[in-house]
Amino acid sequence: MENKEPTPVEQRYQEKKELRQDQENAPAPSKVRQIDGQTLGITWTDGVDSTYQVRMLRESCPCAHCIDEWSGEKRIKPGDIPESIRPLKIKAVGLYALQFDWNDGHSTGIYPHALLRKLDGKPPLEIP
Numbered sequence: 001m002e003n004k005e006p007t008p009v010e011q012r013y014q015e016k017k018e019l020r021q022d023q024e025n026a027p028a029p030s031k032v033r034q035i036d037g038q039t040l041g042i043t044w045t046d047g048v049d050s051t052y053q054v055r056m057l058r059e060s061c062p063c064a065h066c067i068d069e070w071s072g073e074k075r076i077k078p079g080d081i082p083e084s085i086r087p088l089k090i091k092a093v094g095l096y097a098l099q100f101d102w103n104d105g106h107s108t109g110i111y112p113h114a115l116l117r118k119l120d121g122k123p124p125l126e127i128p
């Protein structure tokens with residue numbers, strides 16, 4: 001009798017292949033532009049236009065300095081990041097993320113494309 005069910009190895013191979021295809025098909029930034037001093041725009045390969053307040057982006061830095069590795073809690077509090085925060089350099093990391101060099105000297109944050117899509121239009125933390 002022939003068994004048509006995929007073996008676990010075949011199944012894992014298939015899942016990995018699908019994951020890779022997902023990453024390849026996922027929208028990527030096709031254009032990054034400074035709209036004004038405080039606003040950054042990203043146009044994506046699927047045609048979506050995103051806008052970001054740069055202070056919100058800095059506050060959302062996903063690196064280990066800015067997010068507590070154990071609790072997942074943000075270490076940045078409202079008011080920690082000044083209005084004068086600006087990205088100095090933005091570079092692509094592989095095919096999946098952008099890295100920002102900020103004018104406060106912070107540059108360890110790598111922002112996956114999926115995170116950037118989630119942050120689209122999100123307001124900065126309210127300064128009390």
Ligand SMILES: [Zn+2]
Nearest residue numbers: 061063066109
């Ligand atoms: Zn950070």
